[in-house]
Amino acid sequence: MHRFANPARFLKIANAVLPWAAGLSAVCFAAGLYLGLFASPPDYQQGDTVRIMYIHVPAAWMSMFTYSTMAVAAAAALVWKHPLAEVYAKAAAPLGAGFTALCLLTGSLWGAPMWGTWWVWDARLTSVLVLFFLYLGYMALVDAFDDPARGNKAGNILLLVGAVNVPIIKFSVEWWNTLHQPASVFRLGGPTIAASMLWPLLLMAAAFQSYFFAVVILRIRAGLAARRVQTLRLGQAN
Amino acid sequence: MTSPQLFTGQDLLCLRGGRLVFQDLDFQLAAGGCLTLVGPNGSGKSTLLRLMAGLLKPLRGTIAWGGVALGQDPEAHRARLHYVGHLDAVKASFTCREILAFWAGLRGAGGVDAALAAFAIDTIADVPGRFLSAGQRRRLSLARLAAAPAPLWLLDEPTVGLDRASVALLEGAIARHRAGGGRVVLSTHIDLATPGGEVLDLAAFAPVEDDQDGAEDAA
Amino acid sequence: MLRLILRDLRLVLRQGSDATAALMFFVLCVVLFPFGVGPEPNILTRIAPGVLLIAALLAALLSMERLFQGDFEDGSLELLLLSPLPAEGVAIAKVAAHWLVTGVPLLIVAPLLALLLRMPADQLGLLVGTLALATPLLSLIGAVGAALTLGARRSGVLLPLLVLPLYIPVLIFAAAGLDAGLSGLSPRPHLLLLGGMLCGALVLAPLAIAAALRAAHE
Known part of the structure; x- marks a missing residue:
């Protein structure tokens, strides 16, 4: 069967990459967390709460990164019928949703001491919240069909529709925000950020990124295996 | 090379729900020809008809009309075919004539009354769809064939629900269609008289389990 | 295409229920708000645009689930996709019919409800204009979701989850336009943005709907 969706080459590369990605992730997490939590200075205004940034900002980056790669994969699946592309989109979706949830959660935790409230209808927060709903919608749609191929296809179309809409939503939310609220209370310390803070931030970003690759490879392998199990089962039923 | 008049399929392979339905399937149909698809349940008769209609795309192989693949000109193909599937597309609140x-x-034709007569539903032409029996609904669905001419008829189990007299009407319609150079592909479980037609047994193209899988495990 | 629009309109006239249900839902939804927030005229005037828009949005969503469902179940949609009409044309015709039976009655009723919510009478023209731009957008975007969820399990829950986030920009600009009108500013930029979005959706949504309808028949 897999003659037509031959993942052998992918698996070979993926298996080679996997230990490196996992290892890199572990090292970066260790170094980044140490630097971020202990070795970096507290912010002169925010004190130790600024350390939430080392989780929050990479999570926000990853939430956008994951959605855009999923949209590209959806286009590849629809246009070139690349079988791995939709396996990738399906594998990455819960990770993206997880990053987005983490971003919202840490943002809320950060907001409590800094703004004195758990939630502000800030433009960025609101558009991340909408992004979270888009992830949930995609996952629910892909799961809602008896025929997995149909679910994947519907999911791909939705991802592309979402990709067109994300900029519009972001723009509209910013517009709405400036109409209804004074400018945001807090902006990340201007264009310059001290090297002592930048390093742990970049390390954490690398850690999140390699963690993503490691887990997505695992999930793609599991997805391919599940597909194969189904094929074999149907083969026996004949 | 295929001659320009042929409706052909070559080396077709179709996958449904992760399962291989048939492979290495070829067919060809000349003007005036009739192809009857037979085979056990699940052998892909409906799937093949949907492939021929262009609703599905084969995973491998090509279907072509006069040497032009369906994918290259889907609109021309839709214009030349009639498809009768399992569902009759009868709206409860419209009369037969309206439907x-x-x-x-939609096909720019208007031979409604003649078509109603051809399938003996002229007597119930003004009855709303909700009062029709299964056989009447099926006849109404078949009447679309007669109402707007199209050179290719794709009929998926057209005889379901029909009584003997109605089957005879269908046979007559098919014969007239073929006499005028039309082509018919149909699947059926009962004997439908299609003089001079060919039979395609889909069981012959069922997948054979091969060793391909073992090789992949190693990879 | 016109033929398909006319058929859908006639179908609604014969069966009625869906379109009138959506309209009744819209009316009741709006009427409930004063009970929830109290009858003070100031508050009602302040929230009237938002209430009317959200009620319109939910009413559009309510009727959206049936948009392709009936034709999908009885096989008509399959035949439409096999007719000489391109799938995009089918999509536009279905959406147009949906808007005519749900959007247009809403435009007529909305000014009356706005008066109940103490919206100033000179704002009613703006309200109708805004809704005239917003409701086709709601129909177009909603139809994408309706086509995607065809044949899905629990499509009733799924559809709002998919469509409501995409409705946010429409809601924001329409509400901003109405608010601007109420506070004496020009609603023009907001309406222009809505119009721009409508133009974009008119081009892109039928493509997505057609792709989703084809996928539903594979």
Whole structure:
């Protein structure tokens, strides 16, 4: 069967990459967390709460990164019928949703001491919240069909529709925000950020990124295996 | 090379729900020809008809009309085919005449009354769809064939629900269609008289389990 | 295409229920708000645009689930996709019919409800204009979701989850336009943005709907 969706080459590369990605992730997490939590200075205004940034900002980056790669994969699946592309989109979706949830959660935790409230209808927060709903919608749609191929296809179309809409939503939310609220209370310390803070931030970003690759490879392998199990089962039923 | 008049399929392979339905399937159909698809349940008769209609795309192989693949000109193909599937597309609140006039109108044709007569539903032409029996609904669905001419008929189990007299009407319609150079592909479980037609047994193209899988495990 | 629009309109006239249900839902939804927030005219005037828009949005969503469902179940949609009409044309015709039976009655009723919510009478023209731009957008975007969820399990829950986030920009600009009108500013930029979005959706949504309808028949 897999003659037509031959993942052998992918698996070979993926298996080679996997230990490196996992290892890199572990090292970066260790170094980044140490630097971020202990070795970096507290912010002169925010004190130790600024350390939430080392989780929050990479999570926000990853939430956008994951959605855009999923949209590209959806286009590849629809246009070139690349079988791995939709396996990738399906594998990455819960990770993206997880990053987005983490971003919202840490943002809320950060907001409590800094703004004195758990939630502000800030433009960025609101558009991340909408992004979270888009992830949930995609996952629910892909799961809602008896025929997995149909679910994947519907999911791909939705991802592309979402990709067109994300900029519009972001723009509209910013517009709405400036109409209804004074400018945001807090902006990340201007264009310059001290090297002592930048390093742990970049390390954490690398850690999140390699963690993503490691887990997505695992999930793609599991997805391919599940597909194969189904094929074999149907083969026996004949 | 295929001659320009042929409706052909070559080396077709179709996958449904992760399962291989048939492979290495070829067919060809000349003007005036009739192809009857037979085979056990699940052997892919409906799937093949949907492939021929262009609703599905084969995973491998090509279907072509006069040497032009369906994918290259899907609109021309839609214009030349009639498809009768399992569902009759009968709206409960429209009368037979209205339903037929709508479908014929979409194809720019207007032979509604003649078509109603051809399938003996002229007596119930003004009855709303909700009062029709299964056989009447099926006849109404078949009447679309007669209302707007199209050179290719794809009929998926057209005899389901029909009584003997109605089957005879269908046979007559098919014979007239073929005499005028039309082509028919149909699947059926009962004997439908299609003089001079060919039979395609899909069981012959069922997948054979091969060793391909073992090789992949190693990879 | 016109033929398909006319058929859908006639179908609604014969069966009625869906379109009138959506309209009744819209009316009741709006009427409930004063009970929830109290009858003070100031508050009602302040929230009237938002209430009317959200009620319109939910009413559009309510009727959206049936948009392709009936034709999908009885096989008509399959035949439409096999007719000489391109799938995009089918999509536009279905959406147009949906808007005519749900959007247009809403435009007529909305000014009356706005008066109940103490919206100033000179704002009613703006309200109708805004809704005239917003409701086709709601129909177009909603139809994408309706086509995607065809044949899905629990499509009733799924559809709002998919469509409501995409409705946010429409809601924001429409509400901003109405608010601007109420506070004496020009609603023009907001309406222009809505119009721009409508133009974009008119081009892109039928493509997505057609792709989703084809996928539903594979």
